[in-house]
Amino acid sequence: MFGNGKEHSKPANRSTGAAPASGGVNTIDAHTTIKGDVEAGGDIRIDGKLIGNLSCRAKVIIGETGHVDGDIDCDQALVEGTYTGNIVVRELLTIKDTARLSGSIRASKMAVGSGSLIDGRCTITGSAEITSAPPKPLPKPEKETKSTNGVSVGA
Numbered sequence: 001m002f003g004n005g006k007e008h009s010k011p012a013n014r015s016t017g018a019a020p021a022s023g024g025v026n027t028i029d030a031h032t033t034i035k036g037d038v039e040a041g042g043d044i045r046i047d048g049k050l051i052g053n054l055s056c057r058a059k060v061i062i063g064e065t066g067h068v069d070g071d072i073d074c075d076q077a078l079v080e081g082t083y084t085g086n087i088v089v090r091e092l093l094t095i096k097d098t099a100r101l102s103g104s105i106r107a108s109k110m111a112v113g114s115g116s117l118i119d120g121r122c123t124i125t126g127s128a129e130i131t132s133a134p135p136k137p138l139p140k141p142e143k144e145t146k147s148t149n150g151v152s153v154g155a
Contacts, residue, residue: 030065037070046081053085064098077107079116 025043028034032048040056047063054060056074066081076091079099087093089107097115105122112118 028066030063062099 025045026040028044028046028048028050030047033051034049035051037053038044038050038055040054040058040060042057043059043061044054044056045061045063046066046068048065049067049069051069053070054068054072054074056072058074059076059078060072060074061078062068062081062083064080068082069084071085072083072087072089074087074089076093077087077089078094078096079101080096081098082100084102086104087101087106089105089110091108093105093107093110095101095110095112095116095118097113099113099116101117102119104120105118106125107123108125108127110122110124
């Protein structure tokens with residue numbers, strides 16, 4: 001009725017700025033603090049603070065100014081900032097020189113920068129078949145030890 005009688009086809013998949021179907025790139029900037037659990041379908045970069053657990057079906061990036069206090073379950077991770085909690089990475093975990101990690105790490109593969117600090121338990125499986133369950137705590141020693149002049153001996 002209106003128009004010039006020519007049929008118009010829809011443009012072929014033009015970018016509208018919307019996130020792709022698999023999830024977009026999420027960013028928590030340096031001036032943002034989130035308290036609570038987060039689920040991300042796409043990559044997420046944290047330059048601010050997250051206090052809570054994070055489940056991500058893609059890559060987690062904790063920037064140099066980023067701080068996460070909680071458990072992370074993801075496919076890949078890159079840590080440049082501060083992390084405290086249990087992290088499970090099904091593929092590659094990259095820990096940069098500026099990173100500070102405290103807690104349990106479970107990953108298929110891991111690359112560690114020489115200036116990073118890690119305080120906790122680390123399990124590298126070499127396999128992508130990693131469950132999201134955090135590692136079990138370290139067993140307690142069966143025997144007590146006593147220190148004599150700085151040398152530990154069995155009791």
